[in-house]
Amino acid sequence: MGTEGEQLCEAARNGDVARVKTMVESGADVSFFDIDGLTPLMHASKFGHTHVVKALLEAGAPWNALSSSNQSAGDFAMDSGHQEAFEVLLNAGIQAELILGTIARKSKKDGDSEGDYLEDRVTFSEDKLMDSDSKAVMMAWEKPLMEAHAKAVCSGGGNILNVGFGMGLVDTAIQQYGPATHTIVEAHPEVYERMLRTGWGKKDNVKIIFGRWQDVLSQLESYDGIFFDTYGEYYEDLRDFHQHLPKLLKPGGIYSFFNGLCGA
Template sequence: MFSEDKVMDTESKAVMMAWERPLMEAHAKAICSGGGHILNIGFGMGLVDTAIQQYKPLSHTIVEAHPEVYGRMLQNGWGEKENVKIIFGRWQDVLSQLESYDGIFFDTYGEYYEDMREFHQHLPQLLKPEGIYSFFNGLCGGNPFFHVVYCQLVALELDNLGYSTQLIPLPVKDCLGEETWEGVKHKYWQLDTYYLPVCQSIDDSE
């Protein structure tokens, strides 16, 4: 279900919400800092992709698996943008269609931590040596203790793959009034600070 400020699934759980816009703009700025070719996994409301377009990348590849979201993308003209390539399908099923990129963002709905871990295994093939990777850091967004644990765990696992992770704190408390969650069954984010991950090759970050 689509509205101006949120995308919901059939169980009234939010897929993406407008309060995330400043976060998505920050993610886009990070992954587009080197220009070049950009990959986004998961379109949602198009917040991050709209922000990516402002940086005029050489190419902008979007992987989207949800049929309704894909249809809405085409309806809104995303398929007609010169530098945009849309790949319909689950990222696991379209890896052979992907190339190597200067910036990558990962934000899929309905997948689990294990899916993101699996995606990370492909980073050495997908991310250019000097590239920037980021992901929506919503792991345990309702529990500050476990959120920190997950942040450290992801950073450690990425380190084992050869990537450093910088977590940039962004205050979000003012974005999240009670009215934000009206009609939403699950408050997937309840913390005052969002830690935006910026990941790059350890060799390149030194």
């Protein structure tokens, strides 16, 4: 007979929801990692035991814990074709992100600007843009994704807006479609400075607006194509931006965004 944590993993693997609940009520650790680096939630997800997945999530099991091979419970559910369990995990992740976003937003409003990306230094290298915590703001491997977004938002030609310059991957792709105007909103002083240094301010059809999109809305017009990809913001900001779309986007215009949604 194994430890309590191992027994919880076994009950999760067997889909024994009653036993899982009893063990949780008597204090079994839902964050336990077994010898293979798996949590009870990962075991339940792997076998598609949705009721167990729900019970463990309700008991506070970490939906975003990673196995030693860097897989989350959601990865296990998806790889084993358990769509229902996967969706339960996905919803738990989205809910947690929404709550965390609200808390972070509130503490920012209350004057706690700790961790404010826009006030920190960034570093550029050939293939990435990093924030002061060495987290990647943008990486070169995202180029094909950015090219696909550019193709979509430029498909009607005309006036294009991009919010968030980063490494300029999407803007470089947008330029290839020769839009009539190409407006770029960028809020980070160092990213902005680099844009100017690399000639973006001298392109005939490019207008750079420096500042947070929230603060420069009055300088924006209506566009045929809009792309949105900021960093250090939350779901709430994205939702706020979406509320301005009816004014920002011309009828029949195309909008696309990238914001790490559902990233686990």
